[in-house]
Amino acid sequence: xxxxxxxxxxxxxxxxxxxxxxxxxxxxxxxxxxxxxxxxxxxxxxxxxxxxxxxxxxxxxxxxxxxxxxxxxxxxxxxxxxxxxxxxxxxxxxxxxxxxxxxxxxxxxxxxxxxxxxxxxxxxxxxxxxxxxxxxxxxxxxxxxxxxxxxxxxxxxxxxxxxxxxxxxxxxxxxxxxxxxxxxxxxxxxxxxxxxxxxxxxxxxxxxxxxxxxxxxxxxxxxxxxxxxxxxxxxxxxxxxxxxxxxxxxxxxxxxxxxxxxxxxxxxxxxxxxxxxxxxxxxxxxxxxxxxxxxxxxxxxxxxxxxxxxxxxxxxxxxxxxxxxxxxxxxxxxxxxxxxxxxxxxxxxxxxxxxxxxxxxxxxxxxxxxxxxxxxxxxxxxxxxxxxxxx
Amino acid sequence: xxxxxxxxxxxxxxxxxxxxxxxxxxxxxxxxxxxxxxxxxxxxxxxxxxxxxxxxxxxxxxxxxxxxxxxxxxxxxxxxxxxxxxxxxxxxxxxxxxxxxxxxxxxxxxxxxxxxxxxxxxxxxxxxxxxxxxxxxxxxxxxxxxxxxxxxxxxxxxxxxxxxxxxxxxxxxxxxxxxxxxxxxxxxxxxxxxxxxxxxxxxxxxxxx
Numbered sequence: 001x002x003x004x005x006x007x008x009x010x011x012x013x014x015x016x017x018x019x020x021x022x023x024x025x026x027x028x029x030x031x032x033x034x035x036x037x038x039x040x041x042x043x044x045x046x047x048x049x050x051x052x053x054x055x056x057x058x059x060x061x062x063x064x065x066x067x068x069x070x071x072x073x074x075x076x077x078x079x080x081x082x083x084x085x086x087x088x089x090x091x092x093x094x095x096x097x098x099x100x101x102x103x104x105x106x107x108x109x110x111x112x113x114x115x116x117x118x119x120x121x122x123x124x125x126x127x128x129x130x131x132x133x134x135x136x137x138x139x140x141x142x143x144x145x146x147x148x149x150x151x152x153x154x155x156x157x158x159x160x161x162x163x164x165x166x167x168x169x170x171x172x173x174x175x176x177x178x179x180x181x182x183x184x185x186x187x188x189x190x191x192x193x194x195x196x197x198x199x200x201x202x203x204x205x206x207x208x209x210x211x212x213x214x215x216x217x218x219x220x221x222x223x224x225x226x227x228x229x230x231x232x233x234x235x236x237x238x239x240x241x242x243x244x245x246x247x248x249x250x251x252x253x254x255x256x257x258x259x260x261x262x263x264x265x266x267x268x269x270x271x272x273x274x275x276x277x278x279x280x281x282x283x284x285x286x287x288x289x290x291x292x293x294x295x296x297x298x299x300x301x302x303x304x305x306x307x308x309x310x311x312x313x314x315x316x317x318x319x320x321x322x323x324x325x326x327x328x329x330x331x332x333x334x335x336x337x338x339x340x341x342x343x344x345x346x347x348x349x350x351x352x353x354x355x356x357x358x359x360x361x362x363x364x365x366x367x368x369x370x371x372x373x374x375x376x377x378x379x380x381x382x383x384x385x386x387x388x389x390x391x
Numbered sequence: 392x393x394x395x396x397x398x399x400x401x402x403x404x405x406x407x408x409x410x411x412x413x414x415x416x417x418x419x420x421x422x423x424x425x426x427x428x429x430x431x432x433x434x435x436x437x438x439x440x441x442x443x444x445x446x447x448x449x450x451x452x453x454x455x456x457x458x459x460x461x462x463x464x465x466x467x468x469x470x471x472x473x474x475x476x477x478x479x480x481x482x483x484x485x486x487x488x489x490x491x492x493x494x495x496x497x498x499x500x501x502x503x504x505x506x507x508x509x510x511x512x513x514x515x516x517x518x519x520x521x522x523x524x525x526x527x528x529x530x531x532x533x534x535x536x537x538x539x540x541x542x543x544x545x546x547x548x549x550x551x552x553x554x555x556x557x558x559x560x561x562x563x564x565x566x567x568x569x570x571x572x573x574x575x576x577x578x579x580x581x582x583x584x585x586x587x588x589x590x591x592x593x594x595x596x597x598x599x600x
Contacts, residue, residue, distance in 0.1 A: 206452040256447040337539045372540045
């Protein structure tokens with residue numbers, strides 16, 4: 001690392017970690033998930049950044065040249081479209097294939113797991129996933145053991161390894177040449193979300209809660225250790241930065257309070273506590289509104305999460321969780337897309353004045369930032385955070 | 392609060408009881424239409440409970456599924472008798488967006504309160520929307536969007552509907568809809584809440600009487 005960039009990396013990392021440890025850093029850290037905005041800013045179409053890894057990585061280089069960010073989330077797309085084409089993924093739709101070239105990718109939810117699959121799933125989840133689930137999800141893998149299925153397995157595995165390798169190399173460049181710090185270094189999910197988002201789909205899980213609650217409970221029990229393991233495996237020994245956990249169906253008003261307390265929370269709590277016992281902090285990315293559940297979330301061990309505020313009431317979050325967990329958020333994404341720089345500045349100033357005073361605060365947008373956010377609004381957010389966010 | 396046993400059973404999400412009562416009433420010679428109207432009464436109550444924060448999406452989806460199952464039983468018996476709807480409403484998620492949770496909630500609430508809802512699904516082109524609104528002479532069109540990046544598509548769709556001179560009110564919905572978004576899109580009404588779609592429909596169809 002060049003001297004200056006190394007110094008910058010250390011400064012930013014120290015700032016970020018101090019906030020998560022509830023301390024007062026030199027400045028309020030800026031952590032933005034710029035996602036598809038990165039493509040727009042760099043002048044690439046969505047099709048280009050999803051399919052062409054060079055452009056995907058280059059868009060982040062351009063972003064880092066243009067903005068002063070304390071931490072970044074890396075490549076502006078979780079998925080490499082070519083890899084999904086190789087296996088014929090049914091659950092993702094890509095620009096240039098199913099969608100217009102400049103539309104962002106979308107997830108196609110279905111009841112991929114059926115009610116009658118519960119028993120086999122609970123008996124041996126991995127075996128069921130390989131024998132039943134993956135063939136349903138991928139056209140190229142629809143007949144396991146066939147020539148096409150074997151080729152798609154090889155291509156898929158090789159593609160995935162290639163993607164990870166290239167991302168890893170890109171991260172080395174971002175850190176060394178731009179002093180860029182990662183927002184997170186691992187991934188996991190709430191067990192209920194694994195079941196609800198990925199396997200049963202929203203309608204499926206909602207019916208299950210009424211018609212086969214005992215199966216839901218048993219399935220959650222087998223997912224808990226899997227999600228703990230997955231979090232630790234993706235950490236690969238890195239323990240300074242948090243694990244990213246985007247949380248979905250626990251938001252108000254999906255489940256009624258009884259269901260939330262019986263199904264969503266106990267299984268999620270076990271995962272977070274186990275990760276923390278193993279030294280890994282969770283970035284509790286609470287998408288939507290979690291205000292009614294703040295008291296329960298406060299039961300988690302101090303500092304074991306960073307609580308991210310999207311539409312949760314920030315004042316309530318501060319009152320109930322402040323001093324126990326670092327808070328992050330919540331410049332509205334609609335403001336970044338449709339508002340004016342002055343509004344963004346005022347909002348950022350307000351957040352810092354009211355919630356950042358005693359440390360333990362990270363400035364961020366409410367949700368992942370898409371391609372329609374205006375550049376001048378992102379600049380206003382960063383400038384205001386730097387102007388008012390000095391301790 | 393509804394007093395009919397069947398209406399109450401659907402509010403309480405008692406699926407077996409709902410199905411048993413339907414069977415019982417059909418055998419007793421009740422008209423399928425009067426049974427449906429009792430189910431709709433229950434669904435209206437479910438909508439109110441959702442609006443007041445006592446019911447959640449979990450109850451909405453479940454009551455919708457029970458209603459669907461009940462209709463499988465009742466619909467084939469409707470031949471001859473014409474179900475009276477309060478009016479036609481066309482609903483779609485705009486082109487470029489494939490999200491349908493919010494749209495489906497609105498569809499459920501509107502159907503529950505007695506409208507004939509023509510649901511075009513997701514990723515629907517402005518041309519298709521205009522064609523179907525004209526075909527059904529729908530006084531109300533509902534457009535849904537989740538992604539901020541698809542708001543432009545919403546604006547285009549509303550614009551094309553207005554330019555086409557179709558006589559319909561346009562309401563837009565989605566978590567990103569606020570005054571600014573409404574103004575940008577040029578729609579007649581916009582909201583983030585499903586139940587306010589029902590209120591707007593009351594205004595539109597009330598005014599037509």
